[in-house]
Amino acid sequence: MEQDYTCISNSGGGIFINIDEGIVNINPTEQILIVNCNSQSDGGGIYCEILNLGQIQVNNMKFNKCISQKYGGGIFALIQSGSQVKIDKSCEFYQCESYGNGGGIFVLNDFASECSFIINDTYIHQCNAKENTSSSSPTGYGGGIFLTGNGDYDPSSELLNLKGMKIYNNKADKNGQSLYIVMIKVVEFCQYGILGEYVKGNYSDTYSNESDLEGIPMDQNTFIFSTSEEIIELHKHLEPWWRILGILKSTQVIVNVSNPNGKLIFHIEGQSMIPIYFTVKIFELRDKTQEEIDQDQKEMNYKYNKNNLIAVKQISQQNIITPKYQTKNHQKTSIIRNLKIEKNFQSNAIEIIYPPEDGSHIPIQIEGEIPNDQTASFGLNEYKWLNYKQKVYGVLISNGRNIFTGKAGIDIKEDSNAAVPLEVIIEEEDVDDETEIDDPEKEDDPEKEDNDKKDDQEDQAEKDGKGKGLQVGAIIGIVFGILAFIALIVIIILVFVFASKK
Structure with missing residues (x-):
C-alpha cells in the first residue's frame, strides 16, 4: 500500500502519534510507503511521543525523501517513563534528511526510567543530517540515526539494541555519518557484549569507515548548549571503545x-x-x-x-x-x-x-x-x-x-x-x-636429474663389479682346490710306489 502524502506539517509530516500507556503495532500485510513528507519542526515522516509504559512497533514501512527542519527526517521518537519503540520487519529509510540531527531517525530517550529502543530489521541508506547555521544548538550530527537522552543507562539491561541496523552511504555535515550517540555511558554501551555487538549493526571492523559511528560521553541537556570546539574535543569514533587488541x-x-x-x-x-x-x-x-x-x-x-x-x-x-x-x-x-x-x-x-x-x-x-x-x-x-x-x-x-x-x-x-x-x-x-x-x-632441473642418474649408474656399476669379482674369485678358488687335490693324490701314489720297490 503506497501513501504518497507530499504534505507539510509542524510535527510529523506524514503521521503524528501520541501514546500514553497504550500499545500501537503497525503491521501491514503490504509495505506502507511514505514519500515526500515534510515537517517544519520534528519528524518528517512520523512524530511519536510514547509515555508511561507505552509501546509502539513499526513494521514493513518505507520512508522515502522525507524531510524535517529540525530533528528526525524519517522518524522522531520521544520515549519516556519506561516506554518502548521497536522498528522491525524490513523497514527502510531512504534519502531522508533533517536540517538538524538524525537524517533518518532521531531518538530522545529517558535512560533513568529504563526506556527501550530496539532495531531488529531496518535498512537506513543515503540519509543526510545537514547543519543548520541559524540554530543555536549543535546540528549536522547523525546522518542515519541520532540517539540521545538524559540519565544513566545500564548496558546490562539491553534496553538499547541496534543489532538489526543496516547502514549504507549516509552523510552528516558534522559527525556520525550513519550514527551519532550522545549519552553519559556511551563508552560502557559500546563495550557491552562482544566487540560492540549492541551498537554496530552491520558495521564492519575491517571494511567500514570509523567515521560512520561516532559519539560523545555527555547527556542531551549538556550537548545542546555545547560549542563545536567542546564537542570536537570530547567526541570519538565508537569502534576504538569496543576494540580489544590481542x-x-x-x-x-x-x-x-x-x-x-x-x-x-x-x-x-x-x-x-x-x-x-x-x-x-x-x-x-x-x-x-x-x-x-x-x-x-x-x-x-x-x-x-x-x-x-x-x-x-x-x-x-x-x-x-x-x-x-x-x-x-x-x-x-x-x-x-x-x-x-x-x-x-x-x-x-x-x-x-x-x-x-x-x-x-x-x-x-x-x-x-x-x-x-x-x-x-x-x-x-x-x-x-x-x-x-x-x-x-x-x-x-x-x-x-x-x-x-x-x-x-x-x-x-x-x-x-x-x-x-x-x-x-x-x-x-x-x-x-x-x-x-x-x-x-629448480623443480625440473635437468642437471639435477642427470646427476641423479649418474649416481644411480655408478652405484649399479659398483654393485655389478663386485658381483663379477665374486664370481671370478669363486672359480679360481675351485680350480686351485682341484689342483691341490690332484697333487695330493700324485704324492700318495709316488710314496706307495717307492715303498713297494724297497
Whole structure:
C-alpha cells in the first residue's frame, strides 16, 4: 500500500502519534510507503511521543525523501517513563534528511526510567543530517540515526539494541555519518557484549569507515548548549571503545607430513583472544642470515645422524647390512641439503591470514578466558609455502581482521618489531618434496636429474663389479682346490710306489 502524502506539517509530516500507556503495532500485510513528507519542526515522516509504559512497533514501512527542519527526517521518537519503540520487519529509510540531527531517525530517550529502543530489521541508506547555521544548538550530527537522552543507562539491561541496523552511504555535515550517540555511558554501551555487538549493526571492523559511528560521553541537556570546539574535543569514533587488541606471547608450528590432522600444526599463546573473531597473520619477516642457515644445518645434521645411528643399531640386530652402503646414502642426503641451503633465489613474499574470510574453515579454537592467559591452535594441510630453511616468519593476531598486533598488543604499524617470530619444530619432513620446498624454480632441473642418474649408474656399476669379482674369485678358488687335490693324490701314489720297490 503506497501513501504518497507530499504534505507539510509542524510535527510529523506524514503521521503524528501520541501514546500514553497504550500499545500501537503497525503491521501491514503490504509495505506502507511514505514519500515526500515534510515537517517544519520534528519528524518528517512520523512524530511519536510514547509515555508511561507505552509501546509502539513499526513494521514493513518505507520512508522515502522525507524531510524535517529540525530533528528526525524519517522518524522522531520521544520515549519516556519506561516506554518502548521497536522498528522491525524490513523497514527502510531512504534519502531522508533533517536540517538538524538524525537524517533518518532521531531518538530522545529517558535512560533513568529504563526506556527501550530496539532495531531488529531496518535498512537506513543515503540519509543526510545537514547543519543548520541559524540554530543555536549543535546540528549536522547523525546522518542515519541520532540517539540521545538524559540519565544513566545500564548496558546490562539491553534496553538499547541496534543489532538489526543496516547502514549504507549516509552523510552528516558534522559527525556520525550513519550514527551519532550522545549519552553519559556511551563508552560502557559500546563495550557491552562482544566487540560492540549492541551498537554496530552491520558495521564492519575491517571494511567500514570509523567515521560512520561516532559519539560523545555527555547527556542531551549538556550537548545542546555545547560549542563545536567542546564537542570536537570530547567526541570519538565508537569502534576504538569496543576494540580489544590481542596480546601475542609465543608462536610455534610443528611440521609433520604424516599427521592426518594437519601437516602444519600451529600453537599460539597470548591474551585477549576472542573466539569466532580471532584471526592469525603469518608472513615472511626476513631472510635468514648465512650464520643462521649454517647453525640450522648443523642441528639438522646432528639430529639426522643421531636418529640414523639409532635406526642402524635397530636394523643391525635383525639383518646384516654392509656399513659402506648405509653411510654412502646418508652422506648423499646431507650433501644435497647443504647445496640447497646455500642457494639464493628471489621469491614473492608470503602472507597468510587464517581462517580465510570466505568461511570455508572453522574458527580457531581458543582455550582460556579473557583476561587470563589463553592458547589457540589450528592445522593446515598445505605446507610447501613454509620455506623455513631460508626464511624467518613473523606472526600477528587480530580480533576482527582490522588491526593486527603482536608483543604487548602493539600494532606493527606503530612498532616494526611487534611481530613474534614463528618457532619451527620438525617432526617429519617430506624428503621427496624437499627440493620443491627449498627451490621451487629448480623443480625440473635437468642437471639435477642427470646427476641423479649418474649416481644411480655408478652405484649399479659398483654393485655389478663386485658381483663379477665374486664370481671370478669363486672359480679360481675351485680350480686351485682341484689342483691341490690332484697333487695330493700324485704324492700318495709316488710314496706307495717307492715303498713297494724297497
